[in-house]
Amino acid sequence: MGEAIVITSGKGGVGKTTTTANIGAGLAQAGSKVALIDADIGLRNLDVVMGLENRIVYDLVDVVEGFAKLRHALIKDKRFENLQLLPAAQTRDKTAVSPEQMKDLVETMKEEFDYVLIDSPAGIEQGFKNAVAGADKALVVATPEVSSVRDADRIIGLLEAYEKHKPYLIINRIRPAMVKRGDMMDIDDMIEILAIELIGVVPEDEAIVISTNRGEPAVMNQNSRAGEAYRQITRRLRGEEVPFPKLEEESSLFGRIRRMMGLKG
Amino acid sequence: MFDLFARVFGREDASKDVAKERLRLVLMHDRGSLSPQALEDLKNDLLTVISKYLDIDQEGFQVDFSRHDESMALVANIPIKRRRV
Numbered sequence A: 001m002g003e004a005i006v007i008t009s010g011k012g013g014v015g016k017t018t019t020t021a022n023i024g025a026g027l028a029q030a031g032s033k034v035a036l037i038d039a040d041i042g043l044r045n046l047d048v049v050m051g052l053e054n055r056i057v058y059d060l061v062d063v064v065e066g067f068a069k070l071r072h073a074l075i076k077d078k079r080f081e082n083l084q085l086l087p088a089a090q091t092r093d094k095t096a097v098s099p100e101q102m103k104d105l106v107e108t109m110k111e112e113f114d115y116v117l118i119d120s121p122a123g124i125e126q127g128f129k130n131a132v133a134g135a136d137k138a139l140v141v142a143t144p145e146v147s148s149v150r151d152a153d154r155i156i157g158l159l160e161a162y163e164k165h166k167p168y169l170i171i172n173r174i175r176p177a178m179v180k181r182g183d184m185m186d187i188d189d190m191i192e193i194l195a196i197e198l199i200g201v202v203p204e205d206e207a208i209v210i211s212t213n214r215g216e217p218a219v220m221n222q223n224s225r226a227g228e229a230y231r232q233i234t235r236r237l238r239g240e241e242v243p244f245p246k247l248e249e250e251s252s253l254f255g256r257i258r259r260m261m262g263l264k265g
Numbered sequence B: 001m002f003d004l005f006a007r008v009f010g011r012e013d014a015s016k017d018v019a020k021e022r023l024r025l026v027l028m029h030d031r032g033s034l035s036p037q038a039l040e041d042l043k044n045d046l047l048t049v050i051s052k053y054l055d056i057d058q059e060g061f062q063v064d065f066s067r068h069d070e071s072m073a074l075v076a077n078i079p080i081k082r083r084r085v
């Protein structure tokens, strides 16, 4: 029996889909059998972030409505034989499926896969309720900004009300240079405010944009800092104890010059 | 050293401290609040319980949240007509 993990945030655009794609690819790379569910019905994106958009035939709503078999709707990723994607419907809306239907679907998928990752839509309405319905565990993605942290707090409260396993925090798009000069909340600030366990810290990284352009998750790129952060999250999810490294500053030319002149530290 | 210099000579507070303080207040409010519907239900339940013991003036009965420096409080104003028991 596998484990179902929902990736959620409340606020839109903070990196849920990017996180789902990278953790999914990371887990598959590490040898687990993984299914990704795009629960953002009407605004599907996990397919393009994964580079699988050209292979969609059926979608989640087709399966739930009994119009297609699950195994016909699942898209196999050619890069990892043990990774499959169930795409969202694009021409329907969140009310096309119910939380009960999602729960049944996820239960069925857990029989076949080690991990079922569910990419939640933004918001706290039905789309969110559908996404969390079948999940055993939740990862809450937040960026170090007031609005994102506030919405994350709201989501954490709702998850606790649903009696999901305690949620874990992923801090995304952190910028070490800004943290250093006191213009961005740091890891400890975020943990103190949200009072949940941390499972990953992903830096702001151009490699995310580039990898999304290509449809190749950054976790596959050994040189990407964000990719490294996702590989660490993957290992933690698989039960390994992985220490959190100190935030490193990006080596800007300006930074190097300042260091050379002994102006830093 | 550089940062200390900047701060001693009149730079404002680090903006993250401002963010943290604002979040502290807004979350205190968010966490302590109920939806209007839930607050209405709470009022009605309170009314039922209290009415078992006291005859109260339903018109003047008020329940609301208010902020008290460091925490949120639920404040009720219950005008009593007479006791029942």
Ligand SMILES: Nc1ncnc2c1ncn2[C@@H]1O[C@H](COP(=O)(O)OP(=O)(O)OP(=O)(O)O)[C@@H](O)[C@H]1O
Residues within 6 Å of the ligand: A009, A011, A012, A013, A014, A015, A016, A017, A018, A019, A040, A045, A120, A121, A122, A172, A173, A174, A202, A203, A204, A205, A206, A208, A209, A212, A226
């Ligand atoms: N660590 C990062 N560094 C740089 N860019 C990032 C990072 N994480 C996410 N992004 C960018 O932020 C944008 C939003 O990311 P993403 O689509 O994953 O968010 P989302 O939470 O799924 O959004 P929505 O709420 O619309 O579903 C994308 O353009 C993505 O490339």
Ligand SMILES: [Mg+2]
Residues within 6 Å of the ligand: A016, A017, A018, A040, A045, A119, A120, A121
């Ligand atoms: Mg998304």
